[in-house]
Amino acid sequence: MSAAGRARRGAREVFFGWWIVLGGIGIQILTSGLMNQAYGAYVVTLQAQFGWSKTAFSIAYALQQVESGLLGPVQGWMLDRFGPRLVMRIGIMLLGGGFMLFSQINSLPMFYVAFLIMAVGMSMAGFVSLTTTLINWFERKRGTALGIMQTGGAVGGLLVPVVAWSLTTYGWRATAFGSGVAVITLGLPLVQLMRHRPEDYGLLPDGVKPAHLGEWPPPGGESIISTSAIDRIDFTVREAVRTGAFWFLSIGHGLALFIVGA
Structure with missing residues (x-):
């Protein structure tokens, strides 16, 4: 069955937007739990091995903030132009690949390069892309959908003890490489749940029923339903x-x- 067919079938069962919320929770768990919240555990380990100062690690975090600000406008244009799935696929691959590169670092400059790649990947696959997608799929229930999706960031904190245990048991290189594999193998299927706009699949935001309820395609053969019933x-x-x-x-x-x- 085509993606559009699955989306239309979902409209008769569970509004497909909620599946997007579910996918967003999973992606937030991965990005938050394996990178954002686990960063401190890596810092302690890398300091012990390489003797780098806290300032050196602070620079990496600052680079992430600068990257996020500079990437934002470009990412917004990409989301409008190409839709969330392509943007988030690229992000997942960059984040996973960045973790794998991170597992091979031997110098501070190489650490910065790997961390910057990971930061770009997390930005493209993370909060901005997910929020933009959900805004398209929800209007009246937007706050609820966004709030539920963001619980993934908190739940991701449960992965930090697992990462810390892995750092102690298997070492930071194996842990970083394994995190990259996990991001790609789990993240790409979750990204498949993303859809750009409900109108592209004959649906309306919030699962509002179209005037031609029960008929597909609606009279006249329209493939996209107008959202004129919803103020925007x-x-x-x-x-x-x-x-x-x-x-x-x-x-x-x-x-x-x-x-x-x-």
Whole structure:
């Protein structure tokens, strides 16, 4: 059965958007548990082996924050142009490959290169891509969907003791390489659940039933259902940057991230 067929069948059973939420939880668990929250465990191990200072590791974290800010606009364009699956596939491969490269490092510059690749991969496969996708699939239930999806980041913390145990038992190189394998083998199937917009599959946000309930395709042979029944205000990039709300939200969110990151 085609992807569109599976999505339409899901509309008659469980709204397909909730499967996307489930996939997002899994991806958040992987990215948060194996990289973000496990970073401290790697720092202790690498300090013991290479003698690098805490400042050196702080630089790597700072590079991740800079990368996230610079990648954001490009990633947003890619998501609009190519959809989440392609962007997130690339992200998963970069994150997994970055872990594998990380397992082979022998110098600080090589560590920075591997960490930057991992950071780019995590950005492309992580929060921004997932949030953008869910915003397309939910309107009235958007807050609920986003809140449920973000629980994956918290649940990912349960992987940290596993990573710490593996570091002690098998060493950091084997643990990093195994993390890369896990990211790719588990992440790629989860990415397959991602879909760009519900309208592409004859669905409406939140699983709202179309006027031609029970008929497929609807009279007239339309393959995409209009969302005129749902109020929506869209802006182009040029229109958005001319609004005060855009800058208030951007500056406020940026300051919040600055404080949290510090």
